[in-house]
Amino acid sequence: MFLASPSKGYTLKENPKRRIEPCPKKNSKNVNTILGKDNHMTMKAFQDYYSETFASCFGCGRLNEHGLHIKSYWDGEESVCRFKPKHYHTGGFPENVYGGLIASLMDCHGAGTAYAATHLKNGSNIDTDPASRYVTAALHVDYLAPTPMNESLELRGKVKEIRGRKVIVSMTLSVKETVCAKGEVVMVRIPEASVS
Amino acid sequence: MFLASPSKGYTLKENPKRRIEPCPKKNSKNVNTILGKDNHMTMKAFQDYYSETFASCFGCGRLNEHGLHIKSYWDGEESVCRFKPKHYHTGGFPENVYGGLIASLMDCHGAGTAYAATHLKNGSNIDTDPASRYVTAALHVDYLAPTPMNESLELRGKVKEIRGRKVIVSMTLSVKETVCAKGEVVMVRIPEASVS
Numbered sequence: 573m574f575l576a577s578p579s580k581g582y583t584l585k586e587n588p589k590r591r592i593e594p595c596p597k598k599n600s601k602n603v604n605t606i607l608g609k610d611n612h613m614t615m616k617a618f619q620d621y622y623s624e625t626f627a628s629c630f631g632c633g634r635l636n637e638h639g640l641h642i643k644s645y646w647d648g649e650e651s652v653c654r655f656k657p658k659h660y661h662t663g664g665f666p667e668n669v670y671g672g673l674i675a676s677l678m679d680c681h682g683a684g685t686a687y688a689a690t691h692l693k694n695g696s697n698i699d700t701d702p703a704s705r706y707v708t709a710a711l712h713v714d715y716l717a718p719t720p721m722n723e724s725l726e727l728r729g730k731v732k733e734i735r736g737r738k739v740i741v742s743m744t745l746s747v748k749e750t751v752c753a754k755g756e757v758v759m760v761r762i763p764e765a766s767v768s
Numbered sequence: 769m770f771l772a773s774p775s776k777g778y779t780l781k782e783n784p785k786r787r788i789e790p791c792p793k794k795n796s797k798n799v800n801t802i803l804g805k806d807n808h809m810t811m812k813a814f815q816d817y818y819s820e821t822f823a824s825c826f827g828c829g830r831l832n833e834h835g836l837h838i839k840s841y842w843d844g845e846e847s848v849c850r851f852k853p854k855h856y857h858t859g860g861f862p863e864n865v866y867g868g869l870i871a872s873l874m875d876c877h878g879a880g881t882a883y884a885a886t887h888l889k890n891g892s893n894i895d896t897d898p899a900s901r902y903v904t905a906a907l908h909v910d911y912l913a914p915t916p917m918n919e920s921l922e923l924r925g926k927v928k929e930i931r932g933r934k935v936i937v938s939m940t941l942s943v944k945e946t947v948c949a950k951g952e953v954v955m956v957r958i959p960e961a962s963v964s
Binding site (some may be wrong): 626627628629630633636637638639658660661662663664665666670671672673676677679680683699705706707708709710711712713714715718739 | 820822824825826828829832833834835854856857858859860861862866867868869871872873876879897901903904905906907908909910911914960
């Protein structure tokens, strides 16, 4: 079992073969340069490593011209994704973000986190070693507070468990330090033969 | 508590003040005329009754030019929504539908079902009586099988419970009789003062 908590089991820091460098901690000096305010990342995201076969996802595929282009990165022990909704991503109340978009962000950020965490656990090189792609088995979202429009949304993910082919990722979605939603995904790794 | 099951408590059929006519049963003679194959409905959907204030939702708002325009109707004791994904609504595997879209469909179909079921329970007139709008408190989706692209998706909803301001709707998403996903939403009614 893989636990992201530093106090239990395998942690990101303890892996000597770690190949994916995390983003700096949130409060470090140059975090805004790297993470940007509107998801203007300057480093390669988890999703940028997906093979072309899997790069057409509406949520996170770099080759989907109409897609959301969700990008996820390590930030210390957590994964982070920043996303600025388009003006039309409104919910029932036009001043709030659409709940389906929030679920979509959690789906792709959870999948990306599972992918990157597997590489870390295995000590494999994300640039050269075979990809480990995941599909979503279950998605749960609790909407805790309205998510305001015209703001950058910050998703943070933690790997709760890696066991066999299954990875569970818990997430929060925040705006300016206010947690607006919490979620959890259960991702299942696709057999290697299906990924090539 | 409101139970959609004919065998328990309040049912749609038992309400003498019923004002929203259901669609015909799925196997009835003219169901295809009314429901169409690609969501080409000829009758007014739940979402068409929403006031302009709430018609901007990306998922189901008729006034959102960029939105999905999800439409829900009664079909006997169940609510039904048919939706044909756009060519770009692909998931990790390009031949399958994006999981975030499935979550979005369940979010809006669940909200619409909660709205319409409240009118039925109260015996109120959906054309003239005050609206009862809902926000999503929780959304859960279990992805049971890949959902193929280039097909019409059929969502079916059942009201599991109405208690106070809360409505729970369980749903399935099927393609040609195969259930590809199951879901459940917990919707909470907005206080009347917020709806005007």
